[in-house]
Amino acid sequence: MYRAVDYGLSLGAKYVEVRFQSDAGRWAGFRNGQFEFSGSALSSGFAVRAVAEGGLGFAATARQGLQDLLAAVERAVKLARAAGRLRRGPVELSEERPAVVRYELPPIELDLERYLADLDSRVDRRVAVRRFFGGVWTTEKRIVTSDGADVHSKVPRVFVFGVLIGHEPSRGSLQRDVSAGGTSARSLEGFGEFVEGESKKVVELLERARPAPPGRYDLVFSPEMAGIFVHESVGHPFELDRIFGREGAEAGESYVRPSDLRVEVGSELVNVVDDPTIPGTYGFYLVDEEGVQARPKWLVRRGRAEEFITNRQYAAVVGGHSNASARASAFDREPIPRMSNTYLVPGDWRPEEIIRDTRRGIYVVSYTEWNIDDRRQAGRYGFFEAYMIENGELKEPVRGFLEAETRELWGHVDAVGRDFKMYVGTCGKGNPPQGVPVTMGGPTFRSRNLLVLP
Amino acid sequence: MMLKLVERHVDEAALVRIESENYMVRFANDEATAFKSWTTSEVGLYLAKGRRVAAVSFSGEPDAKALDEALRRLDKLPEDPLYVPLRAQPPRPREERQEDFERLTDAVVEAMSAASGVDRNAGAALLTYVRFEYEDTHGARGGYAVNRAYLTIRSFKGDLAATAATAARRLSELRPREAGGLNAELLGLAAGLPVEDVEPGGRRLLLSPLVFGHLMGEVASVWLSAGNVVAGSSRYGPDDLGRTAASEELSMEDITADEGSYGFTPMDYEGNSTRRVELIRRGVLAGFLHNNRTAAKLGAATTGHALRGWTAPAPGHISVRPGGGPRDLQGLLAELGDGYYVHNNWYTRYQNVKTGQFSTVGRDVALAVRGGRPVAVVRHMRIADTLENVLRNVSSLSGEPAQVFWWDMPVPATVPFAIAENIGVVK
Numbered sequence: 029m030y031r032a033v034d035y036g037l038s039l040g041a042k043y044v045e046v047r048f049q050s051d052a053g054r055w056a057g058f059r060n061g062q063f064e065f066s067g068s069a070l071s072s073g074f075a076v077r078a079v080a081e082g083g084l085g086f087a088a089t090a091r092q093g094l095q096d097l098l099a100a101v102e103r104a105v106k107l108a109r110a111a112g113r114l115r116r117g118p119v120e121l122s123e124e125r126p127a128v129v130r131y132e133l134p135p136i137e138l139d140l141e142r143y144l145a146d147l148d149s150r151v152d153r154r155v156a157v158r159r160f161f162g163g164v165w166t167t168e169k170r171i172v173t174s175d176g177a178d179v180h181s182k183v184p185r186v187f188v189f190g191v192l193i194g195h196e197p198s199r200g201s202l203q204r205d206v207s208a209g210g211t212s213a214r215s216l217e218g219f220g221e222f223v224e225g226e227s228k229k230v231v232e233l234l235e236r237a238r239p240a241p242p243g244r245y246d247l248v249f250s251p252e253m254a255g256i257f258v259h260e261s262v263g264h265p266f267e268l269d270r271i272f273g274r275e276g277a278e279a280g281e282s283y284v285r286p287s288d289l290r291v292e293v294g295s296e297l298v299n300v301v302d303d304p305t306i307p308g309t310y311g312f313y314l315v316d317e318e319g320v321q322a323r324p325k326w327l328v329r330r331g332r333a334e335e336f337i338t339n340r341q342y343a344a345v346v347g348g349h350s351n352a353s354a355r356a357s358a359f360d361r362e363p364i365p366r367m368s369n370t371y372l373v374p375g376d377w378r379p380e381e382i383i384r385d386t387r388r389g390i391y392v393v394s395y396t397e398w399n400i401d402d403r404r405q406a407g408r409y410g411f412f413e414a415y416m417i418e419n420g421e422l423k424e425p426v427r428g429f430l431e432a433e434t435r436e437l438w439g440h441v442d443a444v445g446r447d448f449k450m451y452v453g454t455c456g457k458g459n460p461p462q463g464v465p466v467t468m469g470g471p472t473f474r475s476r477n478l479l480v481l482p
Numbered sequence: 483m484m485l486k487l488v489e490r491h492v493d494e495a496a497l498v499r500i501e502s503e504n505y506m507v508r509f510a511n512d513e514a515t516a517f518k519s520w521t522t523s524e525v526g527l528y529l530a531k532g533r534r535v536a537a538v539s540f541s542g543e544p545d546a547k548a549l550d551e552a553l554r555r556l557d558k559l560p561e562d563p564l565y566v567p568l569r570a571q572p573p574r575p576r577e578e579r580q581e582d583f584e585r586l587t588d589a590v591v592e593a594m595s596a597a598s599g600v601d602r603n604a605g606a607a608l609l610t611y612v613r614f615e616y617e618d619t620h621g622a623r624g625g626y627a628v629n630r631a632y633l634t635i636r637s638f639k640g641d642l643a644a645t646a647a648t649a650a651r652r653l654s655e656l657r658p659r660e661a662g663g664l665n666a667e668l669l670g671l672a673a674g675l676p677v678e679d680v681e682p683g684g685r686r687l688l689l690s691p692l693v694f695g696h697l698m699g700e701v702a703s704v705w706l707s708a709g710n711v712v713a714g715s716s717r718y719g720p721d722d723l724g725r726t727a728a729s730e731e732l733s734m735e736d737i738t739a740d741e742g743s744y745g746f747t748p749m750d751y752e753g754n755s756t757r758r759v760e761l762i763r764r765g766v767l768a769g770f771l772h773n774n775r776t777a778a779k780l781g782a783a784t785t786g787h788a789l790r791g792w793t794a795p796a797p798g799h800i801s802v803r804p805g806g807g808p809r810d811l812q813g814l815l816a817e818l819g820d821g822y823y824v825h826n827n828w829y830t831r832y833q834n835v836k837t838g839q840f841s842t843v844g845r846d847v848a849l850a851v852r853g854g855r856p857v858a859v860v861r862h863m864r865i866a867d868t869l870e871n872v873l874r875n876v877s878s879l880s881g882e883p884a885q886v887f888w889w890d891m892p893v894p895a896t897v898p899f900a901i902a903e904n905i906g907v908v909k
Binding site: 062067068069089110191203278481 | 514522540541548714715829842862
């Protein structure tokens with residue numbers, strides 16, 4: 029790899045980064061209690077990024093001989109030069125202290141087929157459609173850069189996903205998606221019980237939940253809701269490449285504008301952190317794909333933007349330093365700024381106190397369908413499990429949708445709980461698309477006077 | 483060689499080798515953000531013993547250890563209730579010469595030049611050359627090598643944006659000038675119009691090929707793949723074939739087998755020729771997409787749609803037969819009369835895949851149209867309805883289809899503009 033880096037420099041590149049990545053693991057699926065598929069996969073190869081004559085080039089090859097790697101270096105440099113001719117200003121990278129480190133987590137031992145069969149057996153038999161998918165794999169990377177980074181990591185991951193659909197023609201249909209994952213088998217602890225409970229809720233809520241009367245309510249949100257909110261309306265719009273338009277044609281841009289980075293996002297109680305270094309989490313890493321050491325990032329402090337999710341290129345654009353957010357999902361994907369483990373920082377309320385303190389509201393436990401516009405301003409979140417709150421007490425289950433603009437959602441926050449939970453997801457971005465493992469979560473919190481529609 | 487190694491351990495095995503070369507030009511703010519090239523080399527092995535089945539894939543070098551482990555695990559796996567023996571009937575091999583990727587940049591520059599009057603452009607152009615080879619332990623062999631290319635350009639003017647996409651099998655068949663020009667036309671129409679909020683409710687919508695193709699791709703992927711029919715997660719069951727499922731205006735096919743389609747794929751992972759499939763014929767549900775196992779389960783013949791692996795069939799490229807409506811945007815707005823024009827969408831999510839309750843976020847310019855003329859730009863608009871309502875409420879189709887594909891479409895599509903009645907919209 030060093031030879032490849034040197035070769036790139038000899039071709040005139042200003043920066044060369046060579047990454048070997050291997051993702052090796054097993055996958056399986058169950059459909060309504062029946063075995064559906066099982067397989068194993070090994071995906072591995074070299075990726076090369078080069079900055080030359082002001083442009084950025086990326087080349088990847090699955091063929092792993094030295095000549096194949098050197099040919100990829102040549103392609104990356106050639107493409108960088110060609111890209112440079114279509115730029116007004118050169119691509120620059122921030123100066124960083126390069127990491128030289130090796131870290132490794134123990135492999136995950138799991139009988140995947142048996143585990144999925146067990147999950148299926150726990151589902152309430154009144155649930156008409158049950159599908160479970162799972163994977164266990166290890167990602168091994170070695171990254172060598174022309175400015176001195178040399179990072180070797182080996183991180184196993186497990187991910188399990190389920191779809192539960194209750195369907196009775198006389199009552200309608202209700203779907204709940206469930207997932208769990210992390211970097212050890214311990215991340216699945218309690219998931220079987222969770223699936224069992226959620227499957228019972230599918231049946232019960234299909235029977236009992238009624239549309240919420242439309243109107244404005246004080247909404248109390250669970251940690252699951254905190255997670256999807258911070259991911260969609262803080263994490264994504266705080267990706268600095270997106271703010272500067274690089275994802276404009278695909279994943280979109282941001283309500284944060286390059287001319288006004290220090291925006292006010294929410295009330296003083298709103299603090300949001302992205303931290304890849306949390307042990308055991310699905311979004312875990314210690315050094316990013318550019319050889320920069322990871323650390324917690326305070327995206328929002330006391331309601332105001334403080335830091336953005338960035339790589340070295342966009343750190344240079346704003347005259348700062350990278351905060352180690354460059355991630356690539358596979359050997360043939362370019363590292364770009366990504367979230368890791370993003371959460372709303374807990375406050376000092378007990379969750380039950382927040383509910384007791386709410387006169388007319390809705391407690392939203394979990395969601396179904398959700399989406400947001402490509403500048404991350406207008407979100408809509410469907411309730412899977414939600415209950416009316418009257419004079420501090422939980423009442424009947426309701427269905428409905430929250431429609432809220434980001435600054436309204438966070439600006440109306442007046443109570444943040446001391447509880448905390450994280451949920452896993454696969455975050456999509458980039459072209460070609462890259463799904464990377466993330467977690468998202470936080471505490472129970474309340475936001476006043478938000479619009480709910482049936 | 484690898485088949486020989488595993489042959490004595492299994493009842494049957496198939497091997498696919500997929501190699502691809504990809505070149506991409508990405509741009510934003512009218513400048514190149516990255517030029518990319520990636521080559522992939524994947525070997526996939528399908529192993530069957532008794533009714534036990536496993537798949538193994540290697541990217542890069544074959545891994546003997548992983549193969550040994552897969553063979554050992556094969557005996558311990560549960561039986562596959564849908565197992566059927568391989569019966570590959572490969573088409574004649576076909577091979578195209580690889581296109582010259584250096585012309586990708588020209589297409590990007592041409593698209594940006596045609597987007598006159600806009601502030602800035604972003605987008606991507608991709609050229610892919612795929613080589614696929616199949617062989618199995620029954621002696622069947624086949625293969626193909628094809629080019630595919632697409633270009634997406636999103637143009638910005640102030641707070642307004644417009645996206646156009648063009649997809650083809652050859653670079654020379656891309657339409658970059660038309661793509662850029664379409665963005666300029668749309669942003670020109672929208673510039674200076676007042677901005678208003680969407681009026682929620684059931685509305686008459688004009689859907690661009692990007693939006694209509696996206697929604698029909700969802701129908702094909704989520705409901706018309708026989709894998710989902712077998713699992714019970716599709717709206718349809720086998721008995722629904724022959725029943726009315728959509729407006730009489732609507733005839734939809736999977737045209738993965740058509741040489742001119744961006745998604746053209748002559749054969750699948752099971753070594754079968756991919757067939758053209760009528761999915762909806764004048765509103766009547768006409769067929770599902772099958773692989774060997776779903777076909778056997780539902781008493782049909784495979785359609786050769788094991789396109790992404792051995793597990794489940796999937797669409798490769800869909801088409802909707804055009805109607806008799808106008809061919810130009812101004813004429814289509816006039817035909818819409820009163821309603822909304824939705825130019826692009828993204829972030830489609832389901833409340834329930836079985837009922838098809840979904841919402842998708844309007845993206846780029848959405849126009850309020852009254853008296854056949856655009857009167858306002860609509861801020862924050864979603865389509866929120868069921869796939870079934872969309873299918874049943876198509877009232878008119880434009881006269882000329884467009885072949886489109888971009889980052890957020892589930893399947894490449896060749897579809898016209900569509901007018902649909904009483905479709906739910908929300909903020």
